[in-house]
Amino acid sequence: MAKPGHLHFFIDPSRCIGCQACVQACSECDTHRGESMIHLDFIDRASSIQTVPVVCMHCDQPTCAEVCPADAIKRAADGVVQSALQPRCIACGNCVSACPFGVPEVYEDRKIMMKCDMCYDRTSIGRKPMCATVCPSQALFYGTGDEIERLRPHSAPINRFQFGQQTITTRVFVMTPKGLAGLTPHLDVTAAMDDDAPARPLTLKMADPFDEVELA
Amino acid sequence: MTPPDQVPKPPSPQALEPSSAQDLRTSIDTLSQPPDGRPAHQQPAWRQDFPIDWPQDQYIERRDFVKFLTLTSLAFTVGQFWIAGQSWLRQRGPALPALRIAATSEIAVGATIVFNYPEEHDACVLVRLSADEFVAYSQKCTHLSCAVIPKPDEGVLHCPCHEGYFDLRSGRQIAGPPPRPLPKIVLERRGDEIYAVGVEVRTA
Numbered sequence A: 001m002a003k004p005g006h007l008h009f010f011i012d013p014s015r016c017i018g019c020q021a022c023v024q025a026c027s028e029c030d031t032h033r034g035e036s037m038i039h040l041d042f043i044d045r046a047s048s049i050q051t052v053p054v055v056c057m058h059c060d061q062p063t064c065a066e067v068c069p070a071d072a073i074k075r076a077a078d079g080v081v082q083s084a085l086q087p088r089c090i091a092c093g094n095c096v097s098a099c100p101f102g103v104p105e106v107y108e109d110r111k112i113m114m115k116c117d118m119c120y121d122r123t124s125i126g127r128k129p130m131c132a133t134v135c136p137s138q139a140l141f142y143g144t145g146d147e148i149e150r151l152r153p154h155s156a157p158i159n160r161f162q163f164g165q166q167t168i169t170t171r172v173f174v175m176t177p178k179g180l181a182g183l184t185p186h187l188d189v190t191a192a193m194d195d196d197a198p199a200r201p202l203t204l205k206m207a208d209p210f211d212e213v214e215l216a
Numbered sequence B: 001m002t003p004p005d006q007v008p009k010p011p012s013p014q015a016l017e018p019s020s021a022q023d024l025r026t027s028i029d030t031l032s033q034p035p036d037g038r039p040a041h042q043q044p045a046w047r048q049d050f051p052i053d054w055p056q057d058q059y060i061e062r063r064d065f066v067k068f069l070t071l072t073s074l075a076f077t078v079g080q081f082w083i084a085g086q087s088w089l090r091q092r093g094p095a096l097p098a099l100r101i102a103a104t105s106e107i108a109v110g111a112t113i114v115f116n117y118p119e120e121h122d123a124c125v126l127v128r129l130s131a132d133e134f135v136a137y138s139q140k141c142t143h144l145s146c147a148v149i150p151k152p153d154e155g156v157l158h159c160p161c162h163e164g165y166f167d168l169r170s171g172r173q174i175a176g177p178p179p180r181p182l183p184k185i186v187l188e189r190r191g192d193e194i195y196a197v198g199v200e201v202r203t204a
Helices: A021-026 A063-067 A094-098 A130-134 A145-151 A178-183 A189-193 B021-028 B062-092
Strands: A008-011 A039-042 A051-054 A105-107 A112-114 A140-143 A155-163 A166-177 B099-103 B112-116 B123-128 B134-138 B149-151 B156-159 B164-167 B173-175 B184-190 B193-200
Touching: A008 A145, A021 A130, A063 A094, A130 A140, A140 A145, A145 A155, A155 A189, A166 A178, B099 B112, B123 B184, B134 B193
Parallel strands: A008 A166
Antiparallel strands: A008 A140, A039 A051, A105 A112, A155 A166, B099 B193, B112 B123, B123 B134, B134 B184, B149 B156, B156 B164, B164 B173, B184 B193
């Protein structure tokens, strides 16, 4: 069985409300029972409550598999990168260091790497991944390209990312504002980490919650 | 930037169906791409030995499979001849030297004598069953080589390591884990003296 080709995963971090529903749902997936593979990250916790759900992006050039010395990380024919093969994984943590998105995790107690596999038991038979079924704001959306175009007329999906010298295309899409998506051929992730990136086309001014407020 | 209607579709299952090994490799190029982006034939050889994608990883060429079957059967056949040859050599080996164990007067009925035969460290045990009956066996249990203890009263040889029992008259295993009878020492009576003259290894 393979993931149906017309269904795709779309992540829209701007819609994330940090409710943790995906984290809980993920731990109920049968491919990694009891462990949540999703990372709900705070962007800049001191100044913002913005969170972003991080699932495996399922790269077309899977760096985790490239660096695996034990040949343990495999990719299915439909492009879904799987967790490490249990008999092979030596829990060296190369994949953890290599993944540009910070997805894989090594479980030291059982000496294995586990990662998001897009709920392969579900998506391979045409169902949605656990996280996408529960996300109340649909920051995690699983469906066809037509659906996402109809539902998010002001956003456009991109799947090309730049990490320094490395360009990565992924099977999972990230939603960006339509105007921004038209300007850049890819999302420069490392540049976005720099606060004062000169070429950054979009900045969000956040109110400083620690500013002294004058009371009348 | 890719508009949603031009979202790149993963290759359909039909597209992954290989018509030959070469086709499979080229179709795999549409899946995981090496970091340098060069085509498959310019990649180092180890990439074909350790592929990332399932279809390539699980693909076994018919020729490789037949080769495996042939070589494995050949190895089994050669192994059989090897075993037969070893067995033949053992039977044809030089006769073992005779070793004097004891005089009949030195051993009472129901008593035992420990001796080494044919080599210095091959412990054996001689038991006098009755006035005219002598038996001798290697003392190494056929299970894990513990020393067996003869118990003439009970008519057995007992291995205390894993509770193995051998029949004292025949040396055959009667209880416990031992898989084979004890090697029997061929005895010869020369006048009043008992000599060990050979070892009879039995498989069942």
